[in-house]
Amino acid sequence: MPYIPTIGLEIHAELKTKTKMFCDSLNDPLERRPNVNICPICTGHPGTLPVINRVAVESIIRVGMALGGDLPVISKFDRKNYFYPDIPKAYQISQYDLPLVFGGILNGVRLTRVHLEEDTARLQHADGGDSAKKSERRVSLVDFNRAGVPLMELVTEPDIKNADEAVSFAKELQLLLRYLGVSDADMEKGQMRVEANVSIHPDFPGSPLGTKVEVKNINSFKAVHGAIQYELKRQAEVLDSGKKVVQETRGWDDVDQVTVSQRVKESAHDYRYFPEPDLPPLDLGKIDLKALKISLPELPWEKRARFLKEFGLSAVETESLIQDRRAAQFFEEAFSEFKLEHRTPGSREIKLLINYLNTDLRGLLAEKESNWDDSKISPEHFADLIVLISENKITSRSAKDILRRMSETGLDPHAILATEGLEQVSDAEVLRGMAMGIIAAHPQPVADFKKGKENALQFLVGKAMAELKGKGNPAVLQKVFRELLG
Ligand SMILES: [Zn+2]
Known part of the structure; x- marks a missing residue:
């Protein structure tokens, strides 16, 4: 029954x-x-x-x-x-x-x-x-x-x-x-x-x-x-x-x-x-x-409703911030550094911000056993990093390196870029020269690609990225290889 x-x-x-x-x-x-x-x-x-x-x-x-x-x-x-x-x-x-x-x-x-x-x-x-x-x-x-x-x-x-x-x-x-x-x-x-x-x-x-x-x-x-x-x-x-x-x-x-x-x-x-x-x-x-x-803070359900509306994040992403008030505060402070056009709910910058905060930044904090309060990465600098990624000035691989340097030095990402040359290589001329060298050195993958094996292209792009220490723009690299092999 x-x-x-x-x-x-x-x-x-x-x-x-x-x-x-x-x-x-x-x-x-x-x-x-x-x-x-x-x-x-x-x-x-x-x-x-x-x-x-x-x-x-x-x-x-x-x-x-x-x-x-x-x-x-x-x-x-x-x-x-x-x-x-x-x-x-x-x-x-x-x-x-x-x-x-x-x-x-x-x-x-x-x-x-x-x-x-x-x-x-x-x-x-x-x-x-x-x-x-x-x-x-x-x-x-x-x-x-x-x-x-x-x-x-x-x-x-x-x-x-x-x-x-x-x-x-x-x-x-x-x-x-x-x-x-x-x-x-x-x-x-x-x-x-x-x-x-x-x-x-x-x-x-x-x-x-x-x-x-x-x-x-x-x-x-x-x-x-x-x-x-x-x-x-x-x-x-x-x-x-x-x-x-x-x-x-x-x-x-x-x-x-x-x-x-x-x-x-x-x-x-x-x-x-x-x-x-x-x-x-x-x-x-x-x-x-x-x-x-008056002493009552913004309550969890109030913050949840506001975040969903203001940022256009998914329910899961929103909850990751609601459950951790310091993370939410960091997110909001970084967001407030964005230019107006990047603040539209669900913008590419907001999506990058939540993703890098929840994976790379949280991962770094956990690894260093530090918390939001004693981290050297300020919300302002983190916002700068997100904009560099969004404008394709750095690769996601460089972003990780820069973030690590930020957590060690407390510097802003521009300063780190200027001293360490981690800027993304997007110059098609530079990449074409390198791609020609890689094509000459790897005849078998080249032949495979010409027979229609897409994986072979990824192999060649990977070789180029390795030579560039991860700084190459993968989209431009793909395009360059396709042009040279096409
Ligand atoms: Zn007592």
Whole structure:
């Protein structure tokens, strides 16, 4: 029987603040030594009091504004009570009925809410102790560096219909968080964590929604896709066999590519939420919302639409820039150096610019392990190089050499041409003289070409190019050979 999937996501992202959510301890995800960035507040000592991190609150408000969500007049924090070694106070400060953001939309998926909470400590399960029995040596270590790190939680409505849509949504959110500078949102580093609520119901009118299964432990975009695909298939098989789907939490096993039952799902009342008595309600009227709105950068989807229109690039080319804001900035700065007639959407110069940026320039940066900021190639010089290529003054082979010299010296391409003579040889007289020599030295390919073998011509052109160290104009060379042999 065919089923209709209903998928909602809950996404957590660690905010990139200097200090933690409720104390002055450093929020440093790169710290490798355990229990360094801790204090009595984030380790839950009795008698300590939390203080709200303003930057964290502002970050969530900016996310909410970017997503078109509604901001309440008053927001507040609540205690979510549960016992586990990763939560030293035995409650997590989170938000229950008055989150910072209600609603909003991303990629056509409606959002329920975005709220702010604190992260838990990190548990590490290890083989320790001195018992001979392995089961007795198992220990769990707690690293409180992450405890109290500001955490955004975003919850979607169950609008998502398949695994691809879920991945696109998560990727676009990651991009937004990076554009806003509020989180690095690297899934592999645990800075962004996705949970999927998946259910299916039979495809007939009036069929009620199915039982919801929550899938956790999803640590990559590939895992988002795999976990949802697997869960849809598993639930269909359960229903097909006449059984009922159990409401539970399942974990994604990345090795076996399956979801595994972890526990029966708690509901909200199990956590005994109540207002955090140690913190005042958040009065958003006291926050300069106008300034936060102005601080929003051009958003990914805005930039995408503008780039498609202004430059006439393909969707794939556009995306290569949207996904890398520094590359996009470099592209725009180089483009702005072009003469007006080269700035028509889809012009030859724009096409050359994106191609050389994505292949040669990116390749060079990767090879030198440098990035856009410490590269010696300026957008102005890069634009000059593109114009030289477009005007056939240099070959693509010379362009590579010049680009390499530019990255070493920081010089503009004209200066490099003047000193190193890499200018393209297009003079037909010069090329004809050389071609005659090559024809005399290679009678067999010449004979082959005269019998109609086109490859033989390429061989002869190649010989000429080798003598010219790649500086010959290939089109002129072809023409010259054809004339001489024709
Ligand atoms: Zn602390």
